[in-house]
Amino acid sequence: MSALPATIADLHRAIAAKSLxxxxxxxxxxxxxxxxxxxxxxxxxxxPDIALDQARAAEARQMQGALHGPLDGIPVGHKDIFxxxxxxxxxxxxxxxxxxxxxxxxxxRAWAEAGMVMVGKLATHEFAWGGxxxxxxxxxxxxxxxxxxxxxxxxxxxxxxVAAGIVPAGTGSDTGGSIRGPAGLCGLAGIKPTYGLCxxxxxxxxxxxxxxxxxxxxxxxxxxxxxxxxxxHDPSDPxxxxxxxxxxxxxxxxxxxxxxxxxxxxxxxxDLVVTPAVRHGVDHLAEVLEAEGAVLSDVTLPPLMDWNxxxxxxxxxxxxxxxxxxxRTRFRDYGEILRERxxxxxxxxxxxxxxxxxxxxxxxxxxxxxMRGCDLLLTAAQASEAPxxxxxxxxxxxxxxxxxxxxxxxxxxxxxxxxxxxxxGLPVGAQIIGxxxxxxxxxxxxxxxxxxxxxxxxxxALAA
Amino acid sequence: xxxxxxAAVFDAAxxxxxxxxxxxxxxxxxxxxRHIAASTGRIRTExxxxxxxxxxxxxxxxx
Numbered sequence: 001m002s003a004l005p006a007t008i009a010d011l012h013r014a015i016a017a018k019s020l021x022x023x024x025x026x027x028x029x030x031x032x033x034x035x036x037x038x039x040x041x042x043x044x045x046x047x048p049d050i051a052l053d054q055a056r057a058a059e060a061r062q063m064q065g066a067l068h069g070p071l072d073g074i075p076v077g078h079k080d081i082f083x084x085x086x087x088x089x090x091x092x093x094x095x096x097x098x099x100x101x102x103x104x105x106x107x108x109r110a111w112a113e114a115g116m117v118m119v120g121k122l123a124t125h126e127f128a129w130g131g132x133x134x135x136x137x138x139x140x141x142x143x144x145x146x147x148x149x150x151x152x153x154x155x156x157x158x159x160x161x162v163a164a165g166i167v168p169a170g171t172g173s174d175t176g177g178s179i180r181g182p183a184g185l186c187g188l189a190g191i192k193p194t195y196g197l198c199x200x201x202x203x204x205x206x207x208x209x210x211x212x213x214x215x216x217x218x219x220x221x222x223x224x225x226x227x228x229x230x231x232x233h234d235p236s237d238p239x240x241x242x243x244x245x246x247x248x249x250x251x252x253x254x255x256x257x258x259x260x261x262x263x264x265x266x267x268x269x270x271d272l273v274v275t276p277a278v279r280h281g282v283d284h285l286a287e288v289l290e291a292e293g294a295v296l297s298d299v300t301l302p303p304l305m306d307w308n309x310x311x312x313x314x315x316x317x318x319x320x321x322x323x324x325x326x327x328r329t330r331f332r333d334y335g336e337i338l339r340e341r342x343x344x345x346x347x348x349x350x351x352x353x354x355x356x357x358x359x360x361x362x363x364x365x366x367x368x369x370x371m372r373g374c375d376l377l378l379t380a381a382q383a384s385e386a387p388x389x390x391x392x393x394x395x396x397x398x399x400x401x402x403x404x405x406x407x408x409x410x411x412x413x414x415x416x417x418x419x420x421x422x423x424x425g426l427p428v429g430a431q432i433i434g435x436x437x438x439x440x441x442x443x444x445x446x447x448x449x450x451x452x453x454x455x456x457x458x459x460x461a462l463a464a
Numbered sequence: 465x466x467x468x469x470x471a472a473v474f475d476a477a478x479x480x481x482x483x484x485x486x487x488x489x490x491x492x493x494x495x496x497x498r499h500i501a502a503s504t505g506r507i508r509t510e511x512x513x514x515x516x517x518x519x520x521x522x523x524x525x526x527x
Contacts, residue, residue, distance in 0.1 A: 209518075309503035328482035340493060346481040347469055347497055352504045357517030359507040364518060398499035 004028055005165020005463050008222040012070040015062055022062060022073030022117065026055035029075035029119050032166045036462065039147055042160035044080055044138040046120040047087055051075065054117040061115065070225050072115025077161050077170040080121040081128050081204040082108050082213075091127040091204045094137055094333045095326055105202025106237070107171065107213050107230040114229040119167055122157030128173055128206045129154060129319060130338025132389050142389060143186060144460040145426050149386035152181035154206075158216045159186035165463035169217040169226050175206045176315055176397070177404025179214050180431060183416035184381035187427030187460075189223050189446060190216040192404075194436045195411030196241035198227070199234035207318035208239070210311070210408040219456055220417060220446035224248045227439065241437070248440045256448045257293030259375045259441075261286070264299050268380035271304035272401050275384040277422025282380050282430045285419050288452050289378075289445060299370050299377060302363060304401040310363060311405035312397060313356040316345035337394050360409050367410045376445055377433040379403055381416040385426035404431070413439040417446045418455050466501035468494050 003011065003025055014020035030048050037043050058073035067073070083089045083101035090096045104112065112118070123141040125131030131153045132140035141156035143149040144164040151159040155172035159182030162170055172179035174192035183190030191214050198213045205211055215226035232245035263286055268274045290296050301307075320327075323342055331339060371377070380403050393399060407414035413436070416429040432449075434442040450456055468474075474494050478485060485493065 306506060309506040313500075313503050313507060324481070331483055340489065340496075343478065343481070343483050343485065343489075343493055344496060344500060346477040346483065347474065347500050348504065352507070354517050355504070356507045358511065358515050359509065361516060361518040362509070362511070395496050395499065398496065398503075 002028060004032060005218070005459055006168060007219050008070065008074050008168045008217065008225055009219070011074055011168060015073045016067060018062060022055045022058040023052065025073060026051045026075055026117050026119065029167055033119060036164050036166060040142050040144060040160045040164055041123055041139045042141045042157040042164065042166065043077065043120040044090070044092060044123050044157070045088065047118055050087070051117050051119045054112070058115050058117060068113070068115040071111065071229055074116050074169065075119045075167045076111060076116045077120050077122040077158060077167045078108055078118060079124050079155050079158055079171050079173060081124055081173060082171050083202040084108055084118065084121065087121065089121070089204070092124045092136055092138060093126045095330050097137055101202070103202060106199035106234045108202065110230050122161055122170055124156055125154035126335050126338045127204060127323070128175060128178055130335050130341060131156065132392055133335040133337050136335045140389065143386050144462045145187060146386065146424060148388055149426065150185060150389045150392050152185040152382065152386070154178040155182045155216060158182060159188060162186070162188055162216050162218060163460055163463070165459065169215055169222060172214055172216045173203060173206070174212045174214060174408065175210045176311060176408055177402055179216060180381050180404045180414060180416040183216055184429030185386040185427065187418045187429070188216050188218060189220045189415065189417055190214065191223050191227060191413065191415040191439065191442065192407065193227060193231065193439050194413045196239050197437065197439060198230050199237045199240055201234055201236045205322050207315040209318060210315055212408070220415070220443055220450050221252065223415070224252050224443045224447070246437065246440055248443055251440060252444055252447050254444055255292055256289050256445050259294045259445065260297065260373065261289055261294045261376045261378060262297050262299030262370065262374035264301055264377055264379040266300060267304045267403055272383055272403060274380045274382070275422060277385060277420065278380050278382060278428045281419030281428040282378060285417065285430045285449055286378055288449050292448050292452060297374070299374060301370055302366050304403070304406070306359070307363060307406035307409060308401035310356050310359045311409050313348055313352055314360065316341070317348050317353045320345040340394060364410050367412070371435055375434070375441060379431050381429040381431045385422045385424060385428060407433055412436045413442045415442045415446050417449055420455060421458070466498050466505060469497040469501060
């Protein structure tokens with residue numbers, strides 16, 4: 001009998017009860033990857049030797065009754081911008097095709113120390129920005145709900161692998177929505193933690209003042225378990241918040257009674273008009289949380305287009321600074337999409353960048369003011385159900401505003417939860433947003449919603 | 465929608481970055497540059513001369 005697909009919480013119960021072998025679980029994850037990857041392209045590299053070594057160590061702890069915790073023996077994949085010692089970390093790019101790091105990224109090491117079993121490295125948009133691309137050394141990941149569809153990006157392989165039940169979790173990074181986008185289109189839970197809560201050391205950068213790392217998983221509860229293991233101060237990351245890691249699990253089941261929740265309707269109803277299913281999903285999330293005891297109100301912020309313009313100008317310039325040395329020498333080694341986006345970034349002047357940072361400060365102040373009357377905010381996570389992968393515009397992020405980048409600008413925690421299914425049986429998602437360093441409250445609300453609904457019972461047919 | 469960047473400005477930016485484009489790429493990117501122009505216009509609100517940027521970015525800090 002197969003153990004996958006399953007949640008981390010369920011797998012842990014079976015491992016702790018010694019009814020599931022971590023070695024057999026790792027073998028099953030590897031076999032699922034071998035079977036599904038030719039269709040999904042979720043992994044760009046499997047690491048069976050590492051997986052089986054780590055699984056044997058977990059099994060030894062299991063037999064001794066000395067498990068490291070709820071993640072011990074759980075298979076995982078890492079987005080290929082997370083450095084892994086001795087295993088190529090390429091950014092899904094020809095530019096770094098042969099890069100073999102000497103050390104693990106801090107958060108990769110944290111999950112390994114918690115006992116997680118690395119099955120392989122996951123596809124990403126090129127350097128977490130350029131995609132979906134068909135001219136890179138590896139093809140783009142495809143959506144398990146419909147393999148002709150886009151996963152959203154940039155944590156493409158993580159979205160595909162978790163939705164397909166190959167692994168119950170994976171790492172993501174989020175600079176403008178790269179965790180919350182794939183979580184939405186692939187029907188998962190994914191949290192962009194507060195900026196500074198999780199280390200970025202050993203993670204290939206996209207834009208330093210916006211970059212965050214976080215987990216994607218099937219449920220909010222699993223995200224809480226994963227985030228607990230990766231949160232905390234890292235002196236080697238200058239952006240890391242020097243404060244104790246919060247307890248993300250103690251109050252997870254406390255519900256939302258009495259919480260004040262603001263809905264940013266104009267973001268998804270007028271600034272960007274989302275599809276009916278996406279809009280219904282936000283309304284459904286709000287109604288469920290209200291039925292659970294939350295108090296709802298509407299919130300108005302500056303127009304979404306202002307957040308988008310500010311965020312993308314900052315992102316483009318900071319990304320250009322990262323890639324500047326290679327533009328002169330390796331320009332044709334980038335895929336077409338990233339190559340052209342970086343070329344466009346050269347048009348943004350130094351004064352433009354500073355003006356964007358001044359606008360950012362104003363936007364942060366507007367958000368802080370709005371949140372004086374709210375504990376949490378809600379809005380959509382995506383414009384529509386997953387589009388065909390070959391119909392995604394190269395410049396989509398410039399042509400229409402995105403719903404996720406506002407919370408990269410402010411640094412506050414934001415999570416996508418699956419709120420149902422729309423056209424073609426494709427999943428839709430909405431965001432729950434909290435105050436900075438109140439990640440636990442975001443998780444608590446997401447968990448309350450999942451407990452009160454049955455959306456987590458439906459898996460892609462391909463995952464059976 | 466804003467106008468694209470003038471070709472001379474666009475070409476100067478590419479030259480400064482050391483980027484050589486094909487004619488097709490150049491034409492595409494000049495056209496798309498209207499989105500950059502629109503964005504740089506949108507971030508310039510009326511503000512007091514002393515308004516600080518978020519150069520030291522701390523989540524939750526009040527302006």
